[in-house]
Amino acid sequence: MQNNFLRKLIFDEKIRSIVIQTLVIGFFALLVYSISQTTAYNLEKRGIGTGFEFLGMSAGYDISFSLIDFTSKDTHLRAYYVGVLNTLLVSICGIFLATILGFLVGIIRLSSNWLFRNIAYVYVEFTRNVPVLLQIILWYSILIHLPKIKKAIQFFEYFYLSNRGLYSPAPIFKEGFSVVTWSFILAIIFSFFLRKFLKNKQNQTGKQFPIFSIMSAIIIFTPVVFFYIMGMPLEFEHPILKGFNFKGGMVIRPEFAGMLLGLSIYTAAFISETVRSGIIAVSKGQREASQALGLKSSLVMRLIVIPQALRVIIPPLTSQYLNLTKNSSLGIAIGYSDLVHGFGGISLNQTGKAIEIMLIVMVTYLIMSLTISVLMNFYNRMVQFKGNA
Amino acid sequence: MRQLKSLLMALTLVLFTSTSFAATLDDVKARGMLKCGSNTGLAGFGLPNDAGVWEGIDVDVCRAVAAAVFGDATKVEFVPTTSKVRFTVLQSGEIDMLSRNTTWTLQRDVELGLEFVGVNYYDGQGFMVPASLGVSSASELDGASVCIQVGTTTEMNLADYFSANGMSYEAVPVETNSEADAAYTAGRCDVYTTDASGLYASRAGYPDPSAHVVLPEIVSKEPLGPSVRHGDGAWADIVRWSLNAMIIAEEKGITSSNVDEMKNSKDPEVLRLLGVAQVGDTGAGYGQWLGLSDDWAYQIIKQVGNYSESFEKHIGPNTPINIQRGLNALYKDGGILYAPPFR
Numbered sequence: 098m099q100n101n102f103l104r105k106l107i108f109d110e111k112i113r114s115i116v117i118q119t120l121v122i123g124f125f126a127l128l129v130y131s132i133s134q135t136t137a138y139n140l141e142k143r144g145i146g147t148g149f150e151f152l153g154m155s156a157g158y159d160i161s162f163s164l165i166d167f168t169s170k171d172t173h174l175r176a177y178y179v180g181v182l183n184t185l186l187v188s189i190c191g192i193f194l195a196t197i198l199g200f201l202v203g204i205i206r207l208s209s210n211w212l213f214r215n216i217a218y219v220y221v222e223f224t225r226n227v228p229v230l231l232q233i234i235l236w237y238s239i240l241i242h243l244p245k246i247k248k249a250i251q252f253f254e255y256f257y258l259s260n261r262g263l264y265s266p267a268p269i270f271k272e273g274f275s276v277v278t279w280s281f282i283l284a285i286i287f288s289f290f291l292r293k294f295l296k297n298k299q300n301q302t303g304k305q306f307p308i309f310s311i312m313s314a315i316i317i318f319t320p321v322v323f324f325y326i327m328g329m330p331l332e333f334e335h336p337i338l339k340g341f342n343f344k345g346g347m348v349i350r351p352e353f354a355g356m357l358l359g360l361s362i363y364t365a366a367f368i369s370e371t372v373r374s375g376i377i378a379v380s381k382g383q384r385e386a387s388q389a390l391g392l393k394s395s396l397v398m399r400l401i402v403i404p405q406a407l408r409v410i411i412p413p414l415t416s417q418y419l420n421l422t423k424n425s426s427l428g429i430a431i432g433y434s435d436l437v438h439g440f441g442g443i444s445l446n447q448t449g450k451a452i453e454i455m456l457i458v459m460v461t462y463l464i465m466s467l468t469i470s471v472l473m474n475f476y477n478r479m480v481q482f483k484g485n486a
Numbered sequence: 487m488r489q490l491k492s493l494l495m496a497l498t499l500v501l502f503t504s505t506s507f508a509a510t511l512d513d514v515k516a517r518g519m520l521k522c523g524s525n526t527g528l529a530g531f532g533l534p535n536d537a538g539v540w541e542g543i544d545v546d547v548c549r550a551v552a553a554a555v556f557g558d559a560t561k562v563e564f565v566p567t568t569s570k571v572r573f574t575v576l577q578s579g580e581i582d583m584l585s586r587n588t589t590w591t592l593q594r595d596v597e598l599g600l601e602f603v604g605v606n607y608y609d610g611q612g613f614m615v616p617a618s619l620g621v622s623s624a625s626e627l628d629g630a631s632v633c634i635q636v637g638t639t640t641e642m643n644l645a646d647y648f649s650a651n652g653m654s655y656e657a658v659p660v661e662t663n664s665e666a667d668a669a670y671t672a673g674r675c676d677v678y679t680t681d682a683s684g685l686y687a688s689r690a691g692y693p694d695p696s697a698h699v700v701l702p703e704i705v706s707k708e709p710l711g712p713s714v715r716h717g718d719g720a721w722a723d724i725v726r727w728s729l730n731a732m733i734i735a736e737e738k739g740i741t742s743s744n745v746d747e748m749k750n751s752k753d754p755e756v757l758r759l760l761g762v763a764q765v766g767d768t769g770a771g772y773g774q775w776l777g778l779s780d781d782w783a784y785q786i787i788k789q790v791g792n793y794s795e796s797f798e799k800h801i802g803p804n805t806p807i808n809i810q811r812g813l814n815a816l817y818k819d820g821g822i823l824y825a826p827p828f829r
Contacts, residue, residue: 142717145577145599158641159648161657169645238668245673260674261631261656341630341676342656351674352658432660432669443636443659446570449598 136452151448152177158443162350162434173444180436181461187356187435188422188465194361195421196414199368206373217369225366230427233359237431240351246342255335257343260351266333267347273330277323284319288312352433356425364421371413375406407480415473419466426462436461510714510721511777514555514582519563522548523575523584526566528663529687530801530809531587531607540564546796547585547606547712549789550728554782559789568662569635573598576715583725585712587681589639594713603726605711606793608813608822610704611643612682614689617699619676624703628653633666633675640680643706663688681708683801683809690806724776731783733825734759735792737816742791745784759828760784772828793823 105112140147152174159169164182167175205217224232241260244250249259257264288311295306324331336346379402387401388394428435429442441458445451514520524545525532532542540562549559565581576584577599587609588594590602615621624647634641636659648655658675660666667688670678678685682704689695712729714722735741738756740748749760757763761771761780771780790796797814801807815821 146597157645159645159655159657160659161655169642169649241669241672241674260672340628344629429661432658432665434659438636438659442570442661443641446636447642449573449593451574 140452145449147450147453149453151444151450151453154448156444157447160434160439162353173440173448176444177436177440177457180434180438180440183428183434183439184422184425184436185465187353187360187428187433188425190357191360191364191421191425192418194357195364195368195417198361198365199417200372202365202369203372203376206369207376221366221369224363225370229359229363229424230430232363233355233427234430236358237351237355240355243351246338249338249343255333255346257336257338261342262348262350262354264336264343264346264348266335267345269332269334271330271332273327276327277320277330280323281316281320284316288315291315352428352431355431356428356433356435359427360421360424363424364417367417367420368414371410371417372406375408375410376402378409379405404480408477408482411473411477411480415470415477418469418473422465422469423462510582510718511555511724518556519561520548520552520555520583521563521565521581522551523567523572523581523586524548524564525586526568526662528587528684529690530805530807531683531687532564532585534564541800543606543796543800544585544587544710544712546732546790546800547725547729548583550732550786551583551725553785553789554724554728554731554776554778557779557781557785559785570661573600576600576713579715582721583712583714587683587710588713589681589708590711590713591639599716600713601716601722602711602713603722604729605709606729607683607710609681609683609708609710611640611679611706611708612685612704613701614670614678614685614698615676615701617697621699621701624701624705625651625653627655627677629655630677631656631658631675632677632679633658633660633670635660635663635666635680635684639706639708644679647705667691681710683710686801686807686809690808695806720777724778727776728782728786730825730828731759731786732790732793732796733816733823734828735783735787736794737818737825740787740792741795742788745787749784755828760787 106116107113137147153172155170156173156176157169158176160167160176160179162183163179164186165175165179167179202217202220205213206221208214208217243258243260246259246261249257249264251257255266292308292312295308295311299305334345336343336348338344383401383405384397387397392400425435426437429438432438436458441454445454448454522545524540525542527533528542528544530542532540532544535541545564548562548564552562553559555561565575567575567581567584567586572584572586572588573594575581584600585606587607589609590605594600595602613624613627615627621627627648632644632655634644634657641657641659644655644657655677656675658669660669663680663684666678666680669675670688671692678688680688682700685700689698689700692698712725714725734755735745738748738751738753738759740756740759745760748756749762751757751760754763758772761773761782761784764771765774768774773780773782776782791799797811798804801809803810811819811821813821814823817824
């Protein structure tokens, strides 16, 4: 009997794999347990206090670059939110810019124009072979050597460029502006239904509609019309130089701009290569066949090449997005108040809770990265071939 | 990278069951070298000179401890630490002591598992502005952009000072002293705030130091001093009394040049300090209480000098840093520097 059991353990594939997996999981759990025990023991032995109570304590320092109100009397937890939002802000803007620039450069690199093609080539080779940290510092040092605040460059009357940032008028939304916003949202939703309707019609009758022009017209003109109907409920607050700084208006700080430029220009170089490889991966026959059908070259690109190229582009694009998000932690080098700089830096030093804070910061990055992965995988499934094609 | 470093420190805390940290003195002796956490570079306090030799009044405390332990002030390995990693580096046992303009506070002394052993420089937070701004008081700084070196008590004092005076400001947080200098001189901020000593040190390095003024307001108490890990009282005593020895030496007029003659002094305290006098009739001097040789304080004074020598050499009025003794004069000269009796 026992013999039989042992025999099964070794030779029955199913039972054998269950045993091995249990052992691995058990070992892993043991490892995690012993690490946490050792940590607790070491910390206690050295008289270092532990725990997460510090999150509720007042932070005691100010963060000037923040999307939500923050003063020194707010808690470390709120400083954490400020950091998360700033990290998301620069990552999302960076992903947006890098994608546009990357696609453009990727397509230009395949262009038949010798000059454009080679400019793009030099750009790609230069940026992706220089560490991103250096590029961020380079952009930042260029930005802080712009004219000083008292000598700010004025343009378009109300815009000022100085080494403390780009100051511009800030919109003030008055009563009734929400109607304009809603009309804009509704116009977008409506135009998508219209698009579906027109596409169906095209499939049934073969008649083509200028769908893109119709959609843009609806999306642009609806809010404009409502804007006038509501009596132009929008004013601008202009920046005015008063004392040490400009008062009023909006400002894009050099720390943010430096991060954004550094991250997006660096990542765009990688994205452009991804895009280029995706386009090349579409077999030549596809292009030739569509040309033979008489499609314009812009339509060949849009209807035949890009949809197929996306299948190749999306997975590596995802990892570029992840890289950009993680690289945003380099904000510390130029004083951009991201998660690592504010919460992971200043709060860490104020409270000395290195393990707790690092844990929180790491889990946060993990969640951000996983979210990006999930979204991109979802999109990836959408652009894959469906059925048995 | 600093993030990475502080992470690694945390990892060592996480992964390894500690060997006992109790006998730091034995570890130091076995290694033949004192590992001392220093500043990454602050002129007059801790900065390598042209020959790569560390110099400064914070550095001198490390040298004093090395002189006391080994009789050789050069047996120190300096580990540059940023304001952010300094405590973790000390906690994890990578260094034996920390001597880099670090403010003694309740939380650091108690909750972070450190032990401050004394004060080697009484400092306070100040503000520096370009002279061309025409500002003569910190109360005129409403709306200014302020460069702050992060990871210090500085940003908290700053926040408190501005909110107490009902003023607003834009915080420009920078990571190191040199980054703060770069941002300030480029005009990214109007004001640079840190400990007044740090402002003087930075100013000395600017192309035209006279174009910058340090405002009269000192908005905080910043007692800067060396610290060790909590829990090894014997080691803390050695560091504490190495610093005290330098202060007592100044008080008694013992300098590196006259220390040999002073061995013939009639002052009993001088004789105790220099290891001439014995404890009762034990046949040994006062070094035995610390586990050191009897000439430990003699070696400190001979090789490093007394407090005044260290001060004048690195940050005094005859150096580019140009700081007056002020609070850091001996109690009998109008300052608050005061060492307990050597007996």
